[in-house]
Amino acid sequence: MELLRIAVCEDDQRDIDSLKSMITESGIPAKIYTYADGNGLLSMFVPGFFQLIFLDIYFDNGGGTAKTEENESQTGTAPAVHQKKLPVLPTCATGMDIAVKIRETDEDVWLAFITVSPDHAALGYKVDAKRYFSKPPDYDEVVALLQKAAEHFSGLSDEISLTIDRKRCRLRARDIRYVEAQNKKCMIHMGNEILAANITIDGLSKLLAAPGFVRCHRSYIVNMNYVQSVDRDFTMINGDKVYIGHLQQWQVRSDYRKHLLRLAKEV
Numbered sequence: 543m544e545l546l547r548i549a550v551c552e553d554d555q556r557d558i559d560s561l562k563s564m565i566t567e568s569g570i571p572a573k574i575y576t577y578a579d580g581n582g583l584l585s586m587f588v589p590g591f592f593q594l595i596f597l598d599i600y601f602d603n604g605g606g607t608a609k610t611e612e613n614e615s616q617t618g619t620a621p622a623v624h625q626k627k628l629p630v631l632p633t634c635a636t637g638m639d640i641a642v643k644i645r646e647t648d649e650d651v652w653l654a655f656i657t658v659s660p661d662h663a664a665l666g667y668k669v670d671a672k673r674y675f676s677k678p679p680d681y682d683e684v685v686a687l688l689q690k691a692a693e694h695f696s697g698l699s700d701e702i703s704l705t706i707d708r709k710r711c712r713l714r715a716r717d718i719r720y721v722e723a724q725n726k727k728c729m730i731h732m733g734n735e736i737l738a739a740n741i742t743i744d745g746l747s748k749l750l751a752a753p754g755f756v757r758c759h760r761s762y763i764v765n766m767n768y769v770q771s772v773d774r775d776f777t778m779i780n781g782d783k784v785y786i787g788h789l790q791q792w793q794v795r796s797d798y799r800k801h802l803l804r805l806a807k808e809v
Contacts, residue, residue, distance in 0.1 A: 545571045545572055545573050546570065546571065546572040546573070546593050546594060546688070546691060546692055546695065547572075547573050547575070547591060547592050547593050547594075548565060548572050548573070548574050548575070548592065548593070548594045548595070548596070549574075549575045549576075549577065549583060549592045549594075549595040549596070550562065550574060550575070550576045550577070550595075550596045551576075551577045551579070551580060551582075551583045551595065551596065551597050551598060551637065551640065552576070552577075552578075552596070552597075552598045552656070553578055553579055553598060553601045554598075557598070557656070557677065557678075558576050560678065560679075561596060561656070561679070561684070562574055562576070564679070564681050564684045564685070565684070565688065567681075568684070568685045568688050568689075570685075570688045570689065570692050571692075572688070575592070579601050580597075580601065580635050580637065580639065580640035581635075583595075583640060584640065584643055584644075587644065587647075587648075588745050588748055588749075589647040589648040589703065589704075589705070589741070590648060590650065590651075590702055590703040590704065590749050591745075591748055591749065592648075592651050593651060593652060593691060593695045594651070594652045594653075594654065594687075594688075594691045595644070595651055595652070595653050595654070596654050596655075596656055597637035597640060597641060597653060597654070597655050597656070598637050598655075598656055598657060599636055599637040599638060599655055599656075599657035600636060600637070600657060600658070601635070601636070601637070637655060637657070638655075638668075638669070641653050641655075641669040641671070642668070642669060644669075645669050645670070647705070648703070649670075649703075649710050650703050650710075652672045652687075652691055652694075653669055653670070653671045653672060654671065654672055654673040654674070654675065654687060655671055655673070655674045655675065656675045656676075656677060656679055657674075657675075657676070657677060658676070658677045672687060672690075672691075673687050700714050700715050700716055700752075701713065701714055701715065702715055702749045702750070704730075704737075704739040704740075704741060704746075704749075705739065705740040705741070706737050706738065706739050706740070707738075708740075711737075713730070713732070713737075715749075715750060715752055715755070715765075716765075716767075717732050717733070718730055718731070718732055718750070718755075718765055719731045719732060719733065719764075719765055719768040719778060719779075719780075719782075720762060720763060720764045720765060720768070720776075720778060720782070720784050721743065721746060721750070721762065721763040721764075722761060722762055723742070723743035723760075723761040723762070724738075726742060727739060727740060727741070728741055728742070728743055728746050731782070743757075743760075743761065743762075743763065746763065747763055750763055753801070753804070754766050754767050754801060756794055756797045756798070756801075757790075758776065758784065758785070758786045758787065758790055758794045759784075759785045759786060759787040759790065760787060761785070762784050762785055764776055764778075764784045766797075766798055766801045768780075769784075769798070772786075772795065772798055774786070
């Protein structure tokens with residue numbers, strides 16, 4: 543089972559610790575990222591990176607008592623880049639406000655609200671929330687949601703969600719041969735088709751973290767399954783050249799040798 547990437551956006555450290563304990567005790571593999579307020583989450587948000595987000599509805603002036611910093615995680619390293627900077631919201635913004643901004647760029651991430659008040663429960667339908675927990679959340683109910691999320695996203699483990707021609711599309715990672723960065727977009731080469739995705743190459747490299755993909759140049763990501771040979775640069779099976787950066791030569795060649803050894807063991 544692949545790791546679930548989970549964000550917890552909560553301004554009370556005790557609630558953060560409690561939810562983290564529930565996730566850990568569930569036995570479901572997960573990497574947890576914590577944020578003390580909504581702007582901390584939005585400032586680091588990459589569409590398609592998180593699979594499940596737990597959101598408090600009410601924040602105590604945008605940060606409150608949580609000890610975590612906006613852009614830090616106690617359990618994982620948050621994505622360092624984002625497709626575009628989402629607007630900074632007032633410090634009194636609610637979790638529902640944060641959810642609305644998230645839904646502008648990511649339709650696939652699961653959202654779950656945790657709060658002391660049921661006042662916004664009906665509004666959860668507006669952002670397609672999966673669950674609405676009252677504080678303190680019930681352990682069994684949280685685990686049930688985690689299990690459903692794990693089952694759902696394990697079936698999509700080879701798919702990534704990207705914005706192409708202003709539409710949200712899902713692509714099979716295995717079909718991507720290589721990626722080239724051009725003017726803050728990524729040209730995704732898939733056989734005879736080239737798609738222009740509205741995401742930075744740094745952001746896309748976070749999504750293409752599966753074995754076989756390597757960031758071989760500041761402007762290129764390559765799927766080594768489609769490499770025909772390597773000399774100074776990669777030659778793809780269709781004859782295209784993919785550059786290997788000067789500083790990355792040793793590491794990329796090492797990654798390619800390990801990739802070939804892994805393939806040999808699978809035969």
